[in-house]
Amino acid sequence: MEPLAETLLKKFPEGVLSVHADTARSELAINIAAPRLVDIARFLRDDSTTHFDHLTDICSADYPDAPQRFEVIYQLLSLPRGKRIRLKARLHDDNPAIDSVTGIWHAAGFLEREVYDMMGIRFIGHPDLRRILLPDDYAEGHPLRKDFPTEGRGWRSQFDFIPRLDEPPTEHIDFSTEEKGRFLAEPDPSSGKRREELLLNMGPQHPSTHGVVRVVLELDGERIVKATPDLGYLHRGVEKLAEGLAYMQIIPHTDRLDYVCAMANNYAYVRAVEKLLCMTVPERAEYIRTIVAEMQRILGHLFWLGAQALDIGAMTVFFWTFRERETLLDMFEKLCGARLTLNYYRIGGVDSDFTPELVDRLKAFLETFPQMLNEYDSLLASNRIWIGRTKHIAVISGEDAVNFGLTGPSLRGSGVAYDVRKMEPYGVYDRVEWDVPVGKNGDTYDRYWIRVEEMRQSARIITQCLDQMPQGPIIADVPQYIPPPKPQVMRDMESLIHHFIIFTQGFKPPKAETYCATEAPKGELGFFIISDGSPRPYRLKIRSPSFVHMGAFDHMARGYLISDIITIFGTYDIVMGECDR
Secondary structure: HHHHHHHHHHOOOOOOEEEEEOOOOEEEEEEEEHHHHHHHHHHHHHHOOOOEEEEEEEEEEOOOOOOOOOEEEEEEOOOOOOOOEEEEEEEEOOOOOOOOOOOOOOOOOHHHHHHHHHHHOOEOOOHHHHHOOOOOOOOOOOOOOOOOOOOOOOOOOOOOOOOOOOOOOOOOOOOOHHHHHOOOOOOOOOOOOOOOOOEEEEEEOOOOOOOOOOEEEEEEEEEEEEEEEEEEOOOOHHHHHHHOHHHHHHHHHHOOOHHHHHHHHHHHHHHHHHHHHHHOOOOHHHHHHHHHHHHHHHHHHHHHHHHHHHHHOOOHHHHHHHHHHHHHHHHHHHOOOOOOOOOOOEEEEEEEOOHHHHOHHHHHHHHHHHHHHHHHHHHHHHOHHHHHHHOOOOOOHHHHHHHHHHOHHHHHOOOOOOOOOHHOOOOOOHOOOOOOOOOOOOOHHHHHHHHHHHHHHHHHHHHHHHHHOOOOOEEEOOOOOOOOHHHHHHHOOHHHHHHHHHHOOOOOOOEEEEEEEEOOOOOOEEEEEEEOOOOOOOOOEOHHHHHHHHHHHHHOOOOEEEEHHHHHHHHHOOOOOHHOO
């Protein structure tokens, strides 16, 4: 990355203010002058020596005591070169504004709106700059600013919404014509006929929206002209809550993001903290974590396949996939005592070891699972209704998929072979043999095929890990960060004091910042942590694949039928708990 820093310094001597290379975490951060952002960003994307074609995330941080209070942070990825870079620009408090990069990366559309909503930073030139997770009329401020209280502002009693018997009835609100649905008598230039355009609300209660979400559809007949997602119905302020919690206390909050694959969120978070601490995880723990991550991938894809088939009309597949899912959930219950909000990963390792009984049950499952996948395929792969509802539906090219920031099966379905487990191997993914399935057409059918193939690859990975798994400890021996084993706490006073301090005061990581990406079932789940040396993160940003993928919803929906909207929702595998956070 040093040549890249030198190139930027020579190309933009007045634009690049400083370069920070974190060799311990293999990260490069470049502080730039805000007025030169667009020029530097365009160079990084277009120049053949850099080619940062993927805007992974945009976030912000608030430093109230600094001369330039706000910092906007851009996480960029070069897919051809497998390199990451972080751009940072500082803004003044009086008028926090910076140029939009939506003209360079389409992914910035939703990401910039989130920064505007949460931090109040304006992006000049953004085509639709308005709140995205909070209501448009939210007047209490911007929650991620440090002067905004965690409990919120303007709160009244939780029962104030219940009308009293002695109060007059609420005044009837006459919604605008645009909210009810409008008919526009505009001539259609292609046919010369007058075109009827209808505005239709889908949601927020629709059962096929994979959570609570609303989409405003502009229709020409039954064809979609524009699809505008309205998010935030499940927004719980997880990032704001994290600023008041010790690092270990945040782990259970990650379960509630993608609650279909709860442990995948745990894994992503603890890996980010371990990267911040520069911690090495024991070998046996890495094998166990990889096995559990792939079990979660199978669990998530089974849920997706059953729900997607049910949405389209195939009921039998739903029952079959949930049959296998129940078998896996029984194992998770044995492993950690829960079936939904699973919590097993720990900073430095895992909570408990695999038992011989669990290993035997998992091996028995893997013996029959490939045949089960063949059964699903026998019902769907050549079914004319399934093909008609998925082939050539929601097509997105590889170039557009990268530009919108897609990851996971949604990106690989368009022919882009990007998988974090291959590009930046973690766990023991570099010690086992497996393949990355890649599609050709970028349609819903290809994304279905990829998820089925990924389940086959997950089974391969788990089988090899079970055969190779060595003996040894399951959690790192780093006393300043890791509490002592429970049996030792019960009989040793020094360990009891150590345990008490860790759980009451937390541990203090070094003052640093890091971004860590993990290949979750839905795509790249990333955690960006800024540490000020205290027991709580100064800033925690969650890069949610579901949120980023919703930014491409309008692009992928235009021109299709109303009935295809359900299929398009499903093809992303969206969970709104993760999307809204």
